[in-house]
Amino acid sequence: MFLPLKRLARLIAGCALAAALVPAQAAPWTLTGAIGTHDPHIYKTSSTWWLFETTDNGGIGVKYSSNGTAWTQGGPIFSGGLAWWKTYLPTDKTAMVWAPGCGEYNGLGYCYYAISSFGSQKSAIGLTTSAGGIAAGQWVDQGAILTSKSGDGYNAIDPAFVLAANGDPYLVFGSFWNGIHITRVSKVNLKPPTGGIVNIARDTVNGIENGFVVKKAINGTTWYYLFASKGACCKGANSTYRIVVGRSTSITGPYSDKASVAMMSGGGTVLASSGSRFKGPGGQSLLADGSVMAWHAYDAQNNGAPVLFIGNVTWGADGWPQAVW
Template sequence: MTVRRTLTAVAAAALVALLPHTAQAAQSYPDPRPLTGQEIIHDPTVLRLKSGGYVAYSTGGVIGARLSEDGRHWDDAGNAFAEPPAWWYEYNDTGDPWAPDLSYRDGRYWLYYAVSSWGTNHSAIGVATSATGLPGTWTDHGKVFSSETTDTWNAIDPAVVRADGRLWMSFGSYWSGIRMVELDPATGKAVEDARVHHLATRPDEPYAVEGPEIVKHGRYYYLFASHDACCSGVNSTYKIKVGRSASVTGPYVDSTGKPLLDGGGDLLLQGHGRYLGTGGQSVFRDRGRDWLAYHYYDARDEGTPKLGLNVLTWTKDGWPAVGR
């Protein structure tokens, strides 16, 4: 920072242009798109509906819902479900779901979510479907995949991606990091005796990487993940990192070639200004553009978690960058 203060604006811009894309991004994080209405959210998943307008689902409530006509003004729309399905209570006393993932395929909307308790990997991922994607229209189909305290992974934070005619779900939080299993496209659930692939981790306990999202761009699959700690308001240290692979099951590496299984990952977005602890991310496509959705903790509002939306652009060498 001392060097930057001594440079003129022109010289600083020239220096940034010469830096590799990871360092350049670190020096120029854009603020999120200005939003109005109900901005409070955690772990958002966003999609433009076939009927028009946008829906966002999130951790909180019985999968909290927000609706928007234009992607800028958001209204509280209650919850995905009127009440928790009975089986959720096997995993926590309150039937509290976490970190949903919304997608559309085969004429239906699919909503994946996790149920667990803080600090344990006695966890499960479930799935529901809807013809419209709107809150109050979901039919729950039960467990997709689960983990127990004897496992070395944690079945939370699901994200679904299609690759080469097959359906895959990445997931994971702490424990040994990010994992992946294949799903049966007909049921949306894990195939029988599913192999658990290992995609990303950190070299030291508590292996603080979670919330995967995988996106296909060009010939690569890109794995976005949240590193470090969420859920502590202005003290949150969440940040978003990314790596890529020619195969959906990995191995994923960053722009320096460091494997994500060895703690690699290019820094895409971290806290800056009032926008602290950026993470819990998802990516959606709208009218030919990719968008990054995430939550941040608002330093001007006592660390309240709020919705962040930024355009996701792509560099000439095929790496994502955050715009506005």
């Protein structure tokens, strides 16, 4: 059947408008170089992209890139480990570091990092700082700034720094034991005061960790978005990690997902889950403006090796981030 030209033109225009109104799912970038990673923390300075990552026994892992796609493995921070780490590490490890959260604050480079062992609540979050910023590489360890032990209401791992809308700095942290927490830290030394810890997400069925908060203004309202990983990591192709998100108008919550389910009650809108080849996406981090996300997933066609993924985050008109793959 042939349509009159005017009617055909209106139909084409209508289809184009409908397509424009449907948020596109962003595809991950094509990456090259050193793309094996676990728990990548992405950060961008004026001329360099940085990734800080979990290492099995080599200090705080560092990668860098001039364009965000071609990655070079850099020298680790504290490659041989520090004496105080031994209190929290297995006897066969001297420099195992988990999920560092690094960046710059008022010209000071900082790296929060976790020292622990799998399945243990005996954990510590350390802090190291670099005068002159990340690139200066003048890292001086500030010791353990938050610790946990069996029976505490939280597990001191997976640290991530975030600034509130009023400029106050906070630290997000926690894993499995009562989930994810947040606390204010000092503007002077970036360490938390005693107390003031708030529980912001739990999932007693699946477990939840790797909390990461970004703030974003939507239609005149400042929202805080809590991204997290649910499920089991570190099992190669058998990993069940998935990336979820919820939001709140307050940095300390309460956070709820897109279906209004509280994140303290197991809520979380799924942004990425296992595909046919790459399994267990998680360990996510974002640029502070929420425009780019980095995460890892396990390659089922390569013995479950953890692989780096980076992609743009598409935000819908409803103020929610869209699926990242």
